[in-house]
Amino acid sequence: MTDKPRVAIYKMSSCAGCQLEFLNLEPVLLDVVGAVELSYFVMARRQNAPGPYDIGFVEGAITCGEEIEKLKRARQECRVLVALGSCACFGGLPSIKNWIPERVVESRVYQNLEVIESTKAYGIDEYVKVDAYLKGCPVDKGELVEFIKGALLGISPHLRPHSVCVECKLRENVCLFVSQGEPCLGAVTTAGCGALCPSRGKVCDGCRGPANDANAESLARSFTEYGLHKSDVIRKFRKFAGLTPEFSKGAEAV
Amino acid sequence: MVVARSLTIPNPLVLLPKKDLSRLVQHLMQRYTVVGPVAKGGEHAFSAITDPAQLTLDYVSSLLPPKKVLHQPFEVLFSFHQEQGVLEEREPARGQVLFGVHPCDVHAIEILDKAYGHEYPDPYYVNRRQNTLIVAANCTKVGDNCFCQSMGTGPDLQKGYDLLLTDLGSQILVEIGSPAGEDLLQQVPLQPAPRVMLVEKEKRLDEARRKFKKRLNTSGLKELLEDNFRHPIWDELRQDCLACGSCTMVCPTCFCYNVVDKLDLNLKSGQRQREWDSCMLLEYAQVAMGHNFRKDRDARIKQRIYHKLAYYEPQFGTLGCVGCGRCIGTCVKHIDITDIMARLGGE
Ligand code: SF4
Ligand code: SF4
Ligand code: SF4
Ligand code: SF4
Ligand code: SF4
Numbered sequence: 001m002t003d004k005p006r007v008a009i010y011k012m013s014s015c016a017g018c019q020l021e022f023l024n025l026e027p028v029l030l031d032v033v034g035a036v037e038l039s040y041f042v043m044a045r046r047q048n049a050p051g052p053y054d055i056g057f058v059e060g061a062i063t064c065g066e067e068i069e070k071l072k073r074a075r076q077e078c079r080v081l082v083a084l085g086s087c088a089c090f091g092g093l094p095s096i097k098n099w100i101p102e103r104v105v106e107s108r109v110y111q112n113l114e115v116i117e118s119t120k121a122y123g124i125d126e127y128v129k130v131d132a133y134l135k136g137c138p139v140d141k142g143e144l145v146e147f148i149k150g151a152l153l154g155i156s157p158h159l160r161p162h163s164v165c166v167e168c169k170l171r172e173n174v175c176l177f178v179s180q181g182e183p184c185l186g187a188v189t190t191a192g193c194g195a196l197c198p199s200r201g202k203v204c205d206g207c208r209g210p211a212n213d214a215n216a217e218s219l220a221r222s223f224t225e226y227g228l229h230k231s232d233v234i235r236k237f238r239k240f241a242g243l244t245p246e247f248s249k250g251a252e253a254v
Numbered sequence: 255m256v257v258a259r260s261l262t263i264p265n266p267l268v269l270l271p272k273k274d275l276s277r278l279v280q281h282l283m284q285r286y287t288v289v290g291p292v293a294k295g296g297e298h299a300f301s302a303i304t305d306p307a308q309l310t311l312d313y314v315s316s317l318l319p320p321k322k323v324l325h326q327p328f329e330v331l332f333s334f335h336q337e338q339g340v341l342e343e344r345e346p347a348r349g350q351v352l353f354g355v356h357p358c359d360v361h362a363i364e365i366l367d368k369a370y371g372h373e374y375p376d377p378y379y380v381n382r383r384q385n386t387l388i389v390a391a392n393c394t395k396v397g398d399n400c401f402c403q404s405m406g407t408g409p410d411l412q413k414g415y416d417l418l419l420t421d422l423g424s425q426i427l428v429e430i431g432s433p434a435g436e437d438l439l440q441q442v443p444l445q446p447a448p449r450v451m452l453v454e455k456e457k458r459l460d461e462a463r464r465k466f467k468k469r470l471n472t473s474g475l476k477e478l479l480e481d482n483f484r485h486p487i488w489d490e491l492r493q494d495c496l497a498c499g500s501c502t503m504v505c506p507t508c509f510c511y512n513v514v515d516k517l518d519l520n521l522k523s524g525q526r527q528r529e530w531d532s533c534m535l536l537e538y539a540q541v542a543m544g545h546n547f548r549k550d551r552d553a554r555i556k557q558r559i560y561h562k563l564a565y566y567e568p569q570f571g572t573l574g575c576v577g578c579g580r581c582i583g584t585c586v587k588h589i590d591i592t593d594i595m596a597r598l599g600g601e
Contacts, residue, residue: 169503174295187498213536
């Protein structure tokens with residue numbers, strides 16, 4: 001046993017892209033491992049040590065009873081529980097299925113429906129108390145490191161609460177919305193990704209969910225003025241964070 | 255500060271054939287970092303150039319104002335270390351020339367000089383400002399969102415420059431605003447301009463003056479705003495505004511910033527950084543224990559508009575808006591400071 005904080009990483013319904021970001025931390029990974037003990041990390045370790053843990057990162061949405069149980073156990077074994085990535089924060093991509101009847105969705109994927117017992121896709125705070133949220137699809141490595149440093153020091157990390165537009169402007173990008181009329185969600189989406197998509201000529205898809213004062217209804221009205229069909233507006237707001245009160249208002253505004 | 259002096263009239267005038275412009279810039283580049291408008295995806299951005307051909311002096315506006323080279327969007331103020339204390343890293347002082355700055359943006363820099371240079375001098379700003387010369391360019395083109403004419407900040411400039419250019423077609427009229435500006439012309443063969451060129455300049459500027467589409471009535475602004483603190487327009491704007499912060503990010507006179515300490519993973523050393531902040535953002539007015547004294551969007555929009563048009567004046571002796579129109583052009587919701595004031599004024 002060391003006195004380093006012990007960390008566990010759990011996977012629920014997800015693509016594993018967020019935990020992969022831990023491995024992608026490569027240049028700083030050794031420092032991270034030096035500062036914390038990655039005790040339970042199935043993707044990266046052959047042998048995993050049992051709990052309790054100081055920090056647990058949960059990746060993925062919760063989409064079945066089995067995961068609810070696993071999540072509750074995780075909550076019990078971790079002092080601090082973190083939602084890792086948009087799926088765990090508010091449902092993320094898996095939550096696109098929530099507006100289609102469960103049996104219909106299941107039948108699109110599985111042949112034998114008898115063994116399938118899926119539930120609607122929720123973020124983990126539907127079932128347990130969550131201490132911190134790291135948004136993003138996938139999470140931003142910089143924010144991840146910032147969070148770990150904050151946790152080690154016992155201070156709240158500096159995570160951007162405002163819109164992607166702020167970072168987009170700080171990088172002096174040409175605005176895809178006002179210059180090219182492309183329907184960008186950046187104005188209502190939480191920053192922290194460095195305006196990743198607009199900086200590469202793609203509109204923000206809202207993967208980080210609503211910013212702290214997101215006015216999605218107003219943006220939805222602009223989308224229709226710019227010629228977007230009602231069904232496209234709905235799809236946009238439900239792609240990652242349709243379950244959040246802010247984005248659901250956007251989807252319902254038109 | 256090498257803030258350009260306004261010389262007693264008449265300013266020395268010279269003519270520069272347009273084909274020699276790149277020679278002038280070439281000479282400047284030998285001694286200075288030259289930062290000017292460069293095309294970027296259909297817009298323009300002030301950038302350090304490596305070739306005079308990169309300059310696009312017929313630009314209308316830039317994405318971010320040239321303010322960005324004096325008060326940078328992101329900057330590291332200093333490093334710190336548990337044992338070594340504070341480690342200052344001042345930039346090497348290579349002088350820079352801001353080239354082709356429009357009158358509105360020069361006025362904005364003068365406002366920043368007051369905010370950052372006077373009562374509580376900001377060493378980072380003052381340091382860069384002292385190393386910066388301004389080659390301004392009068393506007394013979396007017397953008398759809400420009401209203402500097404209403405604000406008394408354009409389309410021509412009276413002071414605040416080291417050199418001032420006016421495009422007269424095949425020639426450029428160059429007015430010298432300071433000894434440092436005169437020095438910039440040392441290496442380039444120039445002919446004194448006949449006084450009649452001033453008539454030609456006025457003709458071009460008059461053409462520009464007729465092209466303004468936007469205006470803002472500045473008489474009695476403070477009273478108008480004071481009387482209309484509860485006007486219904488604020489609630490309409492609350493419903494419209496996205497609180498995205500873009501309007502302040504692009505404003506040449508906004509000077510708000512946030513300071514953040516970034517620790518290294520050893521948790522012993524790190525850097526103190528600052529970056530632009532905006533009163534349009536929810537967290538801006540949040541204080542200890544989570545209280546927020548401007549949590550509603552209407553309160554924040556009012557802060558922006560009142561700050562520009564009512565609160566600057568008593569502090570800096572000038573309005574805080576120079577009419578550059580950037581906040582209008584960048585707003586997804588087309589929220590327009592001139593429309594707001596026209597509504598309040600009953601127009
Ligand atoms: S491109 Fe998108 S994120 Fe960037 S400023 Fe425009 S609306 Fe905002
Ligand atoms: S720009 Fe938008 S979609 Fe792209 S990574 Fe950032 S939040 Fe996600
Ligand atoms: S740019 Fe427009 S929508 Fe965004 S904060 Fe400013 S006024 Fe509001
Ligand atoms: S308030 Fe708008 S028009 Fe006035 S200086 Fe700022 S960005 Fe330009
Ligand atoms: S308070 Fe707002 S409007 Fe005034 S300078 Fe700061 S960001 Fe700009």
